[in-house]
Amino acid sequence: MRLAQLLRLRQGARRPRAERGSAQLYGQLLRRLQELRQQRELVAADCRGRLEVRERAGEERQSRAQAEWTVFQARKKAVTVSSLCRQLGGDAAAKAAAHIQDREWDKEQRVREARVENIKLKHEIQNLETTLKAQAEEAEGQPFVDLEQMKKENQKHSKRVDDLSDEILKLKKKVANAVHILSQFREKLQFVEADNASRKAELMDIEIDLAQKRDILTKSKQARDRLRKLNLKLQQQCGLLGNEILLRDFEEKVDAEELLSQQLETLKRHHAGLIVTCRGIQKKIKKANYSVLAEDN
Numbered sequence: 001m002r003l004a005q006l007l008r009l010r011q012g013a014r015r016p017r018a019e020r021g022s023a024q025l026y027g028q029l030l031r032r033l034q035e036l037r038q039q040r041e042l043v044a045a046d047c048r049g050r051l052e053v054r055e056r057a058g059e060e061r062q063s064r065a066q067a068e069w070t071v072f073q074a075r076k077k078a079v080t081v082s083s084l085c086r087q088l089g090g091d092a093a094a095k096a097a098a099h100i101q102d103r104e105w106d107k108e109q110r111v112r113e114a115r116v117e118n119i120k121l122k123h124e125i126q127n128l129e130t131t132l133k134a135q136a137e138e139a140e141g142q143p144f145v146d147l148e149q150m151k152k153e154n155q156k157h158s159k160r161v162d163d164l165s166d167e168i169l170k171l172k173k174k175v176a177n178a179v180h181i182l183s184q185f186r187e188k189l190q191f192v193e194a195d196n197a198s199r200k201a202e203l204m205d206i207e208i209d210l211a212q213k214r215d216i217l218t219k220s221k222q223a224r225d226r227l228r229k230l231n232l233k234l235q236q237q238c239g240l241l242g243n244e245i246l247l248r249d250f251e252e253k254v255d256a257e258e259l260l261s262q263q264l265e266t267l268k269r270h271h272a273g274l275i276v277t278c279r280g281i282q283k284k285i286k287k288a289n290y291s292v293l294a295e296d297n
Helices: 002-088 090-141 147-238 244-296
Strands: none
Touching (some): 002 090, 090 147
């Protein structure tokens, strides 16, 4: 009986000690949990801040890229319209340039989608490789895993990797074709820009030559006006000299005047003869009257 009582007393003495130890451990764990939560909040806040910074940087890069792309497209459209305007005309050249830019935008969208899909596939391949490595490590740690199941899973993953590799090859071919087309278009654009630069230089030379010829033409017009004024003065001073029409008219008038003068002289002589004849007749009439009167007397 005494031994049982002693054991009970010892167990009763140990229980408060164990309870005190568990309470201290619980308090330490709570403090540790609070510290971990605070660390997690700090890390989460830091991650959110870095995420916001990266998002803002990405948006800025996206806006800059969009602005540069817009400027590049506007410049390319202007060059294309200027190169096609001589062959097709203004409206047709603008429509053709818009059609070309629409096709390029479609190709650019397909290239972007292919790049995004390629990135996704790469991440998926990395995840699959990580999963395979983890499974291999688990298989090493667990030698009693079903090998047939692992073989099936490995075959599935291998098939998936092969499919992804084929898709990646197709996407790489598409990207290579798109890059080749873009390089050709860039070469053509550079050629067109060089041609436009040479044509602009020719145009500048033509404009300089035209300005010189305009100056010469202006001076020639001024000299012509001076010669006209001098010619008018000389014509006023010379009278009828140099004017064949007026000279011919004057000659005709002089000839007509001479002819009329001759006719006038002829008529005067004829008139004088008629007057003499009339006087003779009047004298004869008077004589006849005198003779008749004398006979009557």
